[in-house]
Amino acid sequence: MAEQKKNKQKNIADKKNTTKLILSTDDEIDEEEDLDEDEEDAGGIYLEKEDVLLLYKALKHYQPGTDDEEMIHEMLVEQFEEILIVDYKVKLSGVRL
Numbered sequence: 001m002a003e004q005k006k007n008k009q010k011n012i013a014d015k016k017n018t019t020k021l022i023l024s025t026d027d028e029i030d031e032e033e034d035l036d037e038d039e040e041d042a043g044g045i046y047l048e049k050e051d052v053l054l055l056y057k058a059l060k061h062y063q064p065g066t067d068d069e070e071m072i073h074e075m076l077v078e079q080f081e082e083i084l085i086v087d088y089k090v091k092l093s094g095v096r097l
Contacts, residue, residue, distance in 0.1 A: 018046040019083055049088045056080040 022044035047055075059077050064070040084090040 018048050019052060019087060021045045021047055049084075049090070052080060052083055052088065053090070056084060 056077070059073065059080060062073060064073045081092060081095050084092060085095065
C-alpha cells in the first residue's frame with residue numbers, strides 16, 4: 001500500500017534546471033502587466049531541457065498553413081532556440097545567436 005502512494009506522487013521538476021512557461025491570453029496580459037515571475041501562485045509549467053527540446057523539434061517540423069501562423073511559428077522557433085542555447089547550453093546545428 002505504501003509503494004502505491006509513492007508511485008502516485010507527482011514528479012516535480014527541480015526549478016533551478018527548468019524553464020517556467022506561463023500560458024495566458026492577451027486579455028490576461030493586459031490585466032496583469034506587472035506580473036511578478038517569482039510568485040508561486042502565478043501558475044505556469046516548469047519544463048526541463050528534454051521537454052523544451054521535444055517542443056522545439058516538433059515546431060521545426062510543423063508546416064504553418066497561413067501567413068499569421070507563419071509569423072507566430074517563426075517567433076516561437078526563435079524563442080525556443082534562444083532558450084536552448086542560452087539557458088541549457090545546447091548546440092543546435094545551423095543556429096547562431
